[in-house]
Amino acid sequence: MEDLQLRIRNPEEEYVRSRFREYYGKADVKAPDEVERREFGFGGWERKIEVRHLHVGNAEELKGKLAMEAPLFISYSVAYYEFPDMRPMERKNWLGADVVFDLDSDHLGLPCRKRHGTKWVCDECLAAVKDESAKLIEQFLIPDFGFSKNEIEVNFSGNRGYHVHIRDKTVKKLSSYARREVVDYLTGTGIDFDSMDFRNVAVSGRKEKKLLGPSPSNPAWPGRIARLVSRLVAEKRLAEVGVEEKDAKRIYKKSEQFLKSVREGNWDVVKLERKEEFWRNVVGRLGVKLGDRIDQNVTADASKLIRLPDSLHGESALLAKRVKDLNSFDPLKEAVVFGDQPVRIKIKNAPEFRLGELTFGPFKSEEKELPEYAALFLLCKKEAVLWKS
Numbered sequence: 102m103e104d105l106q107l108r109i110r111n112p113e114e115e116y117v118r119s120r121f122r123e124y125y126g127k128a129d130v131k132a133p134d135e136v137e138r139r140e141f142g143f144g145g146w147e148r149k150i151e152v153r154h155l156h157v158g159n160a161e162e163l164k165g166k167l168a169m170e171a172p173l174f175i176s177y178s179v180a181y182y183e184f185p186d187m188r189p190m191e192r193k194n195w196l197g198a199d200v201v202f203d204l205d206s207d208h209l210g211l212p213c214r215k216r217h218g219t220k221w222v223c224d225e226c227l228a229a230v231k232d233e234s235a236k237l238i239e240q241f242l243i244p245d246f247g248f249s250k251n252e253i254e255v256n257f258s259g260n261r262g263y264h265v266h267i268r269d270k271t272v273k274k275l276s277s278y279a280r281r282e283v284v285d286y287l288t289g290t291g292i293d294f295d296s297m298d299f300r301n302v303a304v305s306g307r308k309e310k311k312l313l314g315p316s317p318s319n320p321a322w323p324g325r326i327a328r329l330v331s332r333l334v335a336e337k338r339l340a341e342v343g344v345e346e347k348d349a350k351r352i353y354k355k356s357e358q359f360l361k362s363v364r365e366g367n368w369d370v371v372k373l374e375r376k377e378e379f380w381r382n383v384v385g386r387l388g389v390k391l392g393d394r395i396d397q398n399v400t401a402d403a404s405k406l407i408r409l410p411d412s413l414h415g416e417s418a419l420l421a422k423r424v425k426d427l428n429s430f431d432p433l434k435e436a437v438v439f440g441d442q443p444v445r446i447k448i449k450n451a452p453e454f455r456l457g458e459l460t461f462g463p464f465k466s467e468e469k470e471l472p473e474y475a476a477l478f479l480l481c482k483k484e485a486v487l488w489k490s
């Protein structure tokens with residue numbers, strides 16, 4: 102345990118850690134199930150995981166460690182091990198693993214990312230990643246996998262997205278292969294358009310064949326295709342699945358007829374050029390966007406460490422909060438835990454950002470007195486230093 106101590110490197114880290122320490126001294130951070138079988142990792146100013154292979158015997162010990170160490174990041178293994186602190190990994194003896202999905206707004210390919218980069222978030226990308234998380238739960242995990250709402254736990258990641266945890270004993274023993282299959286199913290990898298109930302049918306008196314397809318009441322993927330497309334049409338969001346504006350407009354113009362005919366399995370009410378190819382492309386983009394390959398591996402990879410729910414995130418000073426009602430959850434408000442006593446900082450560079458009810462910035466090379474939660478946010482983004490006159 103000699104390497105457990107995280108080194109403090111500068112006054113900013115010292116200040117942030119002291120505020121985190123005070124928070125952990127009072128907060129009631131719940132330990133994960135079977136805490137003694139998990140591997141923990143603590144992070145500091147430089148890296149999100151600076152020390153790992155840590156073993157925590159029980160919930161009390163975890164609380165004590167957090168209050169004493171005040172790490173800037175706290176992660177634990179989705180896997181359960183007989184010997185969590187052994188290394189290399191093979192000696193830990195893998196006993197099983199939770200299923201956790203990582204949804205990150207940075208992976209959604211949104212236009213706002215060009216504006217604010219990967220360091221910042223805005224209401225737009227947080228709304229989109231929330232929507233994607235709701236889609237995962239409501240369109241896949243509940244109807245197709247049969248999980249109930251109380252087996253699914255959602256946490257704000259503390260920064261750019263959400264973590265969806267499945268708390269069900271039967272998933273713990275799933276092999277890597279099975280986890281891979283689950284991910285492929287969710288992301289729609291290998292979804293074969295031709296087996297999704299689409300077919301061209303000859304119509305008497307008409308030269309062109311008619312494209313029939315799934316209806317919303319069909320089970321599994323075919324029904325989902327009809328439901329998701331209907332929703333995207335009704336909400337005028339076809340651009341999200343790569344539909345060009347001229348085609349989208351054509352569909353929106355006849356949206357009522359379109360929705361009605363799709364309910365009957367007729368996908369041919371709006372005339373589209375190369376219609377089969379058109380719908381093939383749309384269908385290819387309907388899966389849950391779990392991110393790039395690294396994050397897909399996250400789910401399949403049993404050695405993954407994930408943010409501890411209700412712990413603080415060292416890049417934002419926001420809480421990786423457990424979400425009770427995803428629909429109404431506002432991360433930039435509900436994950437704020439620090440107070441509003443003024444803190445003097447020198448800000449380097451920051452776009453306009455919202456926290457709670459207030460909007461701050463944009464800032465460029467200026468000295469400011471901000472409420473503590475906003476000052477900590479900028480210090481954690483490394484776009485501010487303490488201002489001592």
Ligand SMILES: [Zn+2]
Nearest residue numbers: 213222223226
């Ligand atoms: Zn954004």
